Each structure stands twice: as C-alpha cells, then as structure tokens.
Amino acid sequence: MTDAFDLLCAANPVPATYRLDNATSRRIANTIVASDPGASPLTTWLARRRYRRLVLFASAAVLIAGCTAGAIEGLNAQSSAPLSGSLPAAPGDTAAYSVSVIPPEGVGVGWQILVNAQSYAPIDRSVLSAQLRRQLANAKSALRSGPRAYMTPYEPLALARVAAATQAYEVNVEVPLLLRMLRHPISRRELPVLRNSPWSSLSLLAPGVDGGCEGGGQSMDNLDAPFVAAVMTCNPGTGGLESGTYVYITEPDVAALRLHFVWGPGDSHTMTVATRRDSSIPDGDRIAIVELYNRPHGYDVLPSISTPPGTPLTAAGTPIPVHSSAHPLQESTSSWGTAWEWRSFRSFRAYGRPVRPPYVPPTAPPAACEIETTQLPHVSYAAGEVAAYPHAYPLLTPGTPQVCADSTIVYHGAKIEAVILLDARHPGSRPGPLPGAVAVPGHPGIVASPGWNADASYDSTGFVARRIGDAWLVVDNSFGSFSDSLYILDHLAICVHLHGALCTS
Amino acid sequence: MKQQSTQRRERFEALFERYQGNIAAYAMRRAPGGLVDDVVEDTFLVAWRSLDRLPEDPLPWLYGVARRVLANDRRAQRRRAALGERLSREPAPPAAPAAFDASVSEPLRSALLALSAREREALLLVAWEGLTPAQAAIAAGCADAAMRVRLHRARRALARALTPAADAAATDADQLEPARETP
Numbered sequence: 001m002t003d004a005f006d007l008l009c010a011a012n013p014v015p016a017t018y019r020l021d022n023a024t025s026r027r028i029a030n031t032i033v034a035s036d037p038g039a040s041p042l043t044t045w046l047a048r049r050r051y052r053r054l055v056l057f058a059s060a061a062v063l064i065a066g067c068t069a070g071a072i073e074g075l076n077a078q079s080s081a082p083l084s085g086s087l088p089a090a091p092g093d094t095a096a097y098s099v100s101v102i103p104p105e106g107v108g109v110g111w112q113i114l115v116n117a118q119s120y121a122p123i124d125r126s127v128l129s130a131q132l133r134r135q136l137a138n139a140k141s142a143l144r145s146g147p148r149a150y151m152t153p154y155e156p157l158a159l160a161r162v163a164a165a166t167q168a169y170e171v172n173v174e175v176p177l178l179l180r181m182l183r184h185p186i187s188r189r190e191l192p193v194l195r196n197s198p199w200s201s202l203s204l205l206a207p208g209v210d211g212g213c214e215g216g217g218q219s220m221d222n223l224d225a226p227f228v229a230a231v232m233t234c235n236p237g238t239g240g241l242e243s244g245t246y247v248y249i250t251e252p253d254v255a256a257l258r259l260h261f262v263w264g265p266g267d268s269h270t271m272t273v274a275t276r277r278d279s280s281i282p283d284g285d286r287i288a289i290v291e292l293y294n295r296p297h298g299y300d301v302l303p304s305i306s307t308p309p310g311t312p313l314t315a316a317g318t319p320i321p322v323h324s325s326a327h328p329l330q331e332s333t334s335s336w337g338t339a340w341e342w343r344s345f346r347s348f349r350a351y352g353r354p355v356r357p358p359y360v361p362p363t364a365p366p367a368a369c370e371i372e373t374t375q376l377p378h379v380s381y382a383a384g385e386v387a388a389y390p391h392a393y394p395l396l397t398p399g400t401p402q403v404c405a406d407s408t409i410v411y412h413g414a415k416i417e418a419v420i421l422l423d424a425r426h427p428g429s430r431p432g433p434l435p436g437a438v439a440v441p442g443h444p445g446i447v448a449s450p451g452w453n454a455d456a457s458y459d460s461t462g463f464v465a466r467r468i469g470d471a472w473l474v475v476d477n478s479f480g481s482f483s484d485s486l487y488i489l490d491h492l493a494i495c496v497h498l499h500g501a502l503c504t505s
Numbered sequence: 506m507k508q509q510s511t512q513r514r515e516r517f518e519a520l521f522e523r524y525q526g527n528i529a530a531y532a533m534r535r536a537p538g539g540l541v542d543d544v545v546e547d548t549f550l551v552a553w554r555s556l557d558r559l560p561e562d563p564l565p566w567l568y569g570v571a572r573r574v575l576a577n578d579r580r581a582q583r584r585r586a587a588l589g590e591r592l593s594r595e596p597a598p599p600a601a602p603a604a605f606d607a608s609v610s611e612p613l614r615s616a617l618l619a620l621s622a623r624e625r626e627a628l629l630l631v632a633w634e635g636l637t638p639a640q641a642a643i644a645a646g647c648a649d650a651a652m653r654v655r656l657h658r659a660r661r662a663l664a665r666a667l668t669p670a671a672d673a674a675a676t677d678a679d680q681l682e683p684a685r686e687t688p
Contacts, residue, residue, distance in 0.1 A: 003664075004616075004660065004663040004664040004666075004667045004668075005628075005632060005660050005663065005664075007613060007667065008613065008617075008628065008629075008632045008633075008663065009632045009633070011609050011610065011613055012534075012632070012633045013533075013534060013609060014530045014533045014534050014633075017526030017527050017529070017530050018526055018529045018530035018533050018541075019525070019526040019529065020525060020526075020529050020541075020542065020545065024542055025521070025525055028521075028525075028542065028545055028546045028549065029517075029518060029521050029549070031546065032517070032521075032546065032549055032550050032553050033514055033517060033518075033553065304646060304647060304648060305648075
C-alpha cells in the first residue's frame, strides 16, 4: 500500500460510524423533539387557533401588497456592482476585481466571461516547507520585465511584494468561462450557455500561504435561459473578509434579476438586482454583478449559485420564464500538450512557468486551422486544441465567434494564448468585431482590448488581434508586456483551410 | 394535527437512528471528544427544524450542517479565548484531543495540516466518511467541479508531502528534462 490516499483511508481513526451510547442518543433525540414540537417556532405559533384568523388576514394583505410591489420591482432593484472595483481585504491591503467579456480562448462557440481578481495573500515564511523556501529564494524571473514569478507545485506565485510589513504577495486569479450562443433546441432567442465550468483554485499555493480565489460557472447540466451565472470567491487570508463576486449575463430584455442566496440550512435571503448595459458586453446582452461577504452571516462558505440561479424580470417587474435545458452539442476536437501541461489544469492560465527545452508537437493534429511559430525564436509550445471541423451555426446571433484552433505558447517564460476566430454562423465569411476592441495607433489593422496600456510591463490582462482573411488572430498575453503581444501577433503564422487554403506569408 | 406531529416525530427518530452514528464519527474525527454530543445534537436540531425540506439523500446534507456547526463552534472558541485574554483569566484547561490528533501518524498529520482547510475537508469527506465526490460537494457546499478540483489537488499535495524525495526529483525532472509524452 504505497498510494497516499490509501494510507489516509487506512489511517481513519474512527470507524465509519461511531454510535453514541444508548442513553446519550436517547437523551439527544428527546431533547430535540421536546424542545420544538413543530417544524419551527413559527409553525408552533401558527398552530395556535386564536392566531389563525389574524394570519389569514395578514397573508391576504401581504399577497395584495406583493402583487403591487411586483409591478414596480424593477424600479426598486438595487444597482449592479460595477464591472471593476475593489474588495475588502486584510487590513492594509487591497484587492480588486474586474469582469469582462472577451474572445474565447478554447475551442468552442461564443464569448468568454473573464473574472479577474488581484488578491494579496499573506505568506508566513516561517511555516513554509524548507523545499519551497529554498525554491523561492533561488527563483529567477522567468519574465523579461515585471515582478519575479515562480510556479509552486500547484499554482503560479508572483513575488511582487506589495506590503513589506505584512509579507504579502500578489496573486492573480482569472476565471475563464466559455459561452456558447445557441438558438436550438433551446427556446427563445440565442442563449448564452457555458461550454464548461472550470474551477480555478488558488486556495492552496503552498504550505504557509494563506488565501486565494476560486471560481466557476453553472454546471452544463443546468442551463437556465435567459441568463448564465458565474461566481468567483476570494479569501485574502487570515483576518480578511471572504468575498464572492457573482456575475450574471442576461439577454437584453432582462431588466432585473431576483436572486436567491442560500447561506445554510434555514438561512437564505433574496435580493433584486438591476441589470446594466455595457459596451463591452456583446449582442446587447446585460450584466448584473453582486458582491457578497461571508462574515455577516457567520458561515465560512459563501452561497453557491442555486439552480436556477434566480428569476429574470422585465422592466415592469414581470417574471420572465426560465427555460432549463440540457446541453445539445459536443464538438469533436484534437488536443495535445507537453507532459508537464497534462498534469496540470489547462483551464488555469498560468504564467511564468519555465518549460524547456522547447516542445514541438510531433505531428500537427489534422484540422482546418493551424498556428505556426516557426518565425518566432525563444518560443515553445505548451498545449493546444483544434476543432476537427468548424461547423456552421446559422441560427446564432450575427458576430458570434468560433475558435477553430487555440495554442498556448511560452515566450521568454510567459504563457501566451493564441487563437484563430471564425464567424460561427458561416465559417469562411468575415467575422464581426471584437467587443469593445479599439484600434492601436501606429499599428494599422490591429485592435486591442479596452483599457490596453502600451506601457504595461507585465500583466496586461488584455488581448491584441488582427484580421487575417476571414479570421481573427487573437493573442492574449496575461503576464507579459504589450510590446511582446504585438511582436508575437506579427510573427505568428496561421493557415485556415476552408474554401481552399488561406495562409499568412 | 396530532397524527401529523406523531408522524413527524417518527420520521425524525428514524433519521436520527440511521445517521447519528455517521455524524458522531464525523465529529469525533474533527473535534475534541467532549464536543461530539453537542455537535450531534446541534446538527440534528437543524435537521428536525428542516425535516420537511430534507433532500432525498440526507447524509451529505447532514455532514454539511455538522461542518458548519463545528466551524461555528471553533469561531466561538476563538471569541471566548480572546475574551478570556482581555479579562486576564486563567486559560481554560485543554480539551481532550480529537481522534485526528491522537491517532494519525505524525507524517500524515503534518501532510494533512499542510493542506488548506477546504482541501483537507474534501479529502477527508471522501477518505474517511466514504462519500462520493458528488456527495462531498453537497456536504462542503460547493459545486461538483470545485470538489473534483479540490480532491485532485489535495491528493496530489498529500502524495507530494508524503514523498518529499520523489517530489524533488519529479520537480527537477519537470524543469530540466525534455518532454517525452504526447497524450
């Protein structure tokens, strides 16, 4: 028996069940039942006859008032949190989040919600393992600029000291969620649907590192038109408030969401949140963001997204029916990656991980799209995925993209995502604009994500893209400089084989 | 009404009889022995009040309640300790150790304590409570996918912690040797 999990199972100190002695168990059961003859103190109170008439009268009044209130629900809804903001954290530190919709980075159809958090995790160096202490001390920057970065055995750790007094280090977390936009067989209009629900966890970087974030979206088994939901929770470490950033993307006619949060048994509350338009959300869809913190309710876990996540409302406060459906599509893809990569989670966009020597896939997967890096020195492949064939989805919203190939490459130690986007309705026709993308002065034909910063030396958290024939080539450099992104965009070569081959020279 | 009350009580007693051993064992592994009765009582008190809303498979739900009861108790202990410090009282005598502290070997204990609380709980729910990952997700109050991630990482971390030499060799190999595999 050498497996660690088997060792743990064998070390179970208590049998599977540990029965209390009869007298104790009898006492406990009797105490519980005797203390509360009904379902709750409320039901006990209601059981008394003299209160029944009063309750009936009050219920009727509440019902009438509720109907009236329902009609103005949209006006009374609280505002959505902004698309970026700060999170309360440990004293003296700050943490921030931002939500954006970006081109997808994995093979699939639709847009991707990106929830980004910058959290500052305190590190108690005195309890770090000797091995990690040694590795941190010897860590050399894998980046040409910016803070030093190092891969722990689990996740990346940026050694950017932000508060010398607290020994805090910056941790960046991104929760990528790929959406699909489908009309059939799900009713109503196009439905944004999660392709998958990857959960990225940084709750454990290494022994001695406290805090982190994790997040993900609805399960694929529960698709609730007309909206999708995702949540990211961050724990800044001992003494800080655990925060939850709940993100809802809705169809354009949803003015507000009535959300139901269950904190624990018998402890739930409902809130109504107005959705908002934003130019960075494609197709006229709307967004609602809610921030919750754990401490006021006394539970150590923030609420999960319920199923369905809530009730969508029109501007008049009328509920919009929620349509649940199973996911209808599964694309055929080919994947490849380095040995190291396949032992990690691909959903996490790691950075700074040294991969050497350069890895080149022995044979390119047969597909309609190719990404070549032969013109780029100092680049190695990490992983990639290609669609076997880009299907047409003619009923989708115009402009919805489809990724037919994605590659993760490593350039000077920084991980970079490169994808080829096609028009999802008619692959081979000209794809629509990227949401919120703006032209980059001095670089004709190149666009960048909103808020791009040419001076950012690292962590640009943005993309650059250019049209090549009837495709977009998008480069997302989550931990490198803007100039690096432009350089790679210029030197990557792609081929798209749809109506004859189209390749960059 | 009286018949309903009797039926309700019988349902609760059947529930208690069937699962009290699981919850007591769960508490025994995580809390000092003197607290086990309290954890069981508090857990089933919540179950009694929620009897009409219990899920079809109530055990993971009961574990979830017990986990929160334990968390609240730890929080209360911290508050009590802080209050005691402020009032300059003598510290309370140490409680009897949990079975976890008393019986598990030191290397394994260290490895478990090196995990985050969430991942440790995920691992123990499966290894010691015998839950499936889906049941453990209900008990932990997280999504299935999150539980799978926690389990995967916890198992990996545990394996690494228990075999430091192999871990160091693997890390070196990861960084220095050419990749040989293609999935």
